[in-house]
Amino acid sequence: GGYGGGGYGGGGYGGGGYGGGGYGGGGSSYYQSIQRAYEIVDIIKYTIRPETWYDEGGEGEIYPFGADKLIVSQTPEVHEEIGRFLEQIVKGLGNQVAIETRFLVVDENWLEDIGLDVSLNHLTLGSKWTPLQFGLGVVEATKPIATSISNSLTARNAANPAMSFNLAYGTPLDDLQVSFMIKATQMHANSSMLTAPKLMVMSSETGSLYINKETYYKSNSELTTDTVTGGTGLAYSVSYWDHENDTINTGIQMDITPTITADKKYVLLNIFTSLDDILGFGTETTTAFTANGTQVSDSYELPVTEQTQIQTRVSVPDQGTVMLGGLTLAAENDIEAGVPVLAKIPILGRIFSNRSGVKDKQILLILVKPTIVLKEELEADAVAALQD
Template sequence: MKKGFRISALAALVMLLASCASMPMAGDAGRAPVAASERQPDAVKPELEAEEGDKGAVEAGSTPAAKPSNVLQEGTGQLINIDAASKLPRKPPEQGKASLNFADMPIADVVKMILGDLLGENYIISAGVSGTVTFSTARPVTPEQAFSILEMLLSWNNLALVYVDGQYSVVPSANAVRGNLTPRVGSAEQARGYEVRAVPLDYIAPTEMEKLLQPYAKEGAILKADNARSIIVVAGSRRELENYMATIDVFDVDWIKGMSIGLITLEQAEAKTLGPELEQIFGEQSQSPLAGMFRFIPIERLNAIMVITPQRRYLDEAERWIARLDQGGNQPGVRLYVYDVKNVKATDLADRLNDIFGSSGGESSRANTSSAAGGLAPGLQPVELSSSTGGSLNLRGPTGEKASEPKSSRSSGSSGNSGDSRPAAASGGGAVAVGGGGAGGDQGLAIVEGDDIRITAVEENNQLIIRATPAQYDAIRGAIRKLDSVPLQVHIEARLLDVSLINNLRFGVQWYFEQALPLLVPPDDGTGTGGGSSAAKAVVERMEYGVVNGTSNDFIFRGTSAGALVQMLQSEGDVKVLSAPSVMVLNNTEASINVGQQIPVVSSQFVGIGTGGSGSVGQSYVQFRDTGIILNVKPRVNPGGLVFMEIQAEQSTPGAASDAIGGNVPVDKKTIETEVAVQSGDTVLLGGLIQQNDSNSQSGFPGLMKIPVIGRLFGSSSRDNSRKELLVLITPTVIRGGGESARELTEEYKKRFQGLSPLIEDMEAAERARKELKESER
């Protein structure tokens, strides 16, 4: 009976202990169980992997994951080597046999007595060594003690004892290292006189060890703190080196293992805001006894605060206080957030976010709400989609009648605007209206049960105002961080050339490249037959080009080949640079360059009858038209560096006033409009616009040259059939990295202008010579 009772009691006790082991402690509520030394070091790995993954992987419609557990790593609290700091000084050696007694004795005599007579060592005393010493021992000392006493007495006079080539040298301390000593490693007990030791460090950076060692070292004792090699180099006597190395052993400990570190994730507050507040309360700015015991580092990428403290018990206190301060205000659910946009326009970013999260945005959203949802093909009717709490799907046509509906349930949600016929997306169990039309166009994303997202841009401050729940704002902020990046810029360098079609260019530039250019290539190149001028050959050898397509007048030149092209054309005929503009433009933004003049153009005229029928009254409306060189370029860069460009180039010249019609002079215009794709740094050549000028002129004696038959004897006639072609060379260069690349581009332009200095000086000298020649002819 008693045995059975004991077995039953033992079983009940085992079950009780098992249930106690499975129950969490009251103080650990809301925290994952962790070990005493480290609490869940891998708890944030999934979040880190998600952050480093696909930049576009921001899932707006999904339910946010639960708040990740805080990561707390409790340290040992030992930030110095206790064993090294607890070592007792060495026992004094046994009593020696020599007594020392010096009274104003010169240094040379002291060195002779100890180093020569007592120790029997060879020595040299450097020139200029002087001074006296007064010292006395109460009891006899050993030879080892006598050597240490000699080093101490020499240090009082700024002297050092250096062992070189089997003998000791007494030199000034400032000259002891250079040219005499090299760094060594090992124990200081092996030192013979003044030596240099390279001490490897295991945990602490040498520069930080230098700060710790500075109060305990003599001036000039620390020679080098090398972080790259993790060593600190010190110099001194044997006794000084022993002290330095013992101090290093005390402080060279695993700092991370000793410190307690926590990564505390925030739910409501922002890390960049809460971090400075914690520093004011607990940090060095608090001017309290706790100053210096905490370090708070905001981790904006994770919206978390990293806490570092040498005291383990302070880590739990910091976690509790952060939880108390992690409040987003008294308003439950939906909150208002303000985000400072750094790199792009807030209005553009708001449009993109509204596209991602389904909101049509606030008043500053420039996109047309009716067109934001996309158009339909002709003959198709829009259909409204809405989800119910029961999971049914309702389809409505433009008349509001249901196209299909499960009989088991009815839709309990609404589309937000009864007049909206565009699709709605399901989210959070209620119906969602994406960008309503008409009056509902500025209502944003309306989610049933109070979940309402609204994103509005403040153009004046380049900020976003976001109304959302904390969970929704986490998803929105993730998208913002991906989209708010430094935009690409494109430097566009253009040259408009007016080429006279003479000599080899008489049939046009395209014919020149296809027919005449191979004749100029050297025969050993394999693509030509030789011939042509040597200057043209030299230029052709530097060129690398290709045709955009087989039937156009467009060519692409690699790198600096475009400059070689201009030189070659100049060698073949007359080439004039009409304009050479250069402009920096944002990616996917149009740049416009206009060099010329505006001419008045009468667009309309009105003629009316005057008062009382006394004549007519006229009124003209005049507009101004741009003429000259007009260039519009819109670049678009793909991830591989290929630049797509929409190009519109125009050269227009006003005609003579005598040819005016209705008060408007004619305008001669040459226009190129195309789309091309080139690699960054390459040059595209657009041509084929040829203009021919046919004119006849006569000169001679007035009257006489018009006499029939013999009039030609008194005058002459000439005919001009000149032909010119307009060429457009455009070089796009993608600027990556923001301001640094822009500065490099500016420096390149400076070098170009500096290279023009000799040419400018030669031109000025030639102009002066020309003026002097004219004056001498007078």
């Protein structure tokens, strides 16, 4: 035997690990390369003449030397087997996978608010009766309420109705004064957002993609009181709100490890993806007392976030598209208000009632398309280009 040195393709076997996800975890730093070197050592001991190694009672030994070399003490036959094993690893290092992703968010929002409000402002029944007044108020009672889905159409969107008019009968001197208010609004909104990042990754390596937006917000508020000495030498207390600011990251994060199969027709994808979004802001109020006992308060807004995560392992044909996952959110708010009994009268009941409705739907789709880029094909294309 004797010692032999063997390089193994610039620092590593795989990156997503042995067998498409067992060992290791991607990246190209020095320490990760050292970790892969030890993984290579373990694989060689377990697969090439296991009984000949020192750990199993034999005389053979193998150690990593730096991040890209091995020191081996073994028989010539084992040296040849290790050499062939490393050659197979090096052959696979040049193959790459082009990853195309699609994050598609589709929103569909609908609002309807139709109603009639009748008010009897003055009705004289006789000289011994006080004038009669009443109002239904059903229009205000059925203002549309937003759902929990983002971009919901609310009463703020319907503040200026598509159609409205007021009709009044009578003057202040008449025995009868009646006013009618009709309001009608119907809204429909569709929106879609497509994010399509692309990434080129070595086979069995891990690629990471981040598309983030950083949002600053006031996260806390605390009343602070300090003692200040004025020009006259008198001390007095000053209270102020001390604010804490924070940041939140929203956007897309994806870690993907593609592994090309032996027949080079399929790609095994080990994927983790996360989509973070801000749905809105909620108001937080802090109350405190000053030095003289006065109660004061401060309000600030905190973000309401939504996170969608998918982790999976799938097999996809070359240039095929796979839907990793989908999420459909649907919500509906219907409000109806009216005068008891009168609101149930056919046809006439519409005068004494009002209704509104809000419907929202959101669909999230995550699509991935891998394309195998073989080293041999790239070399052939390069040679053909030179010949032309």
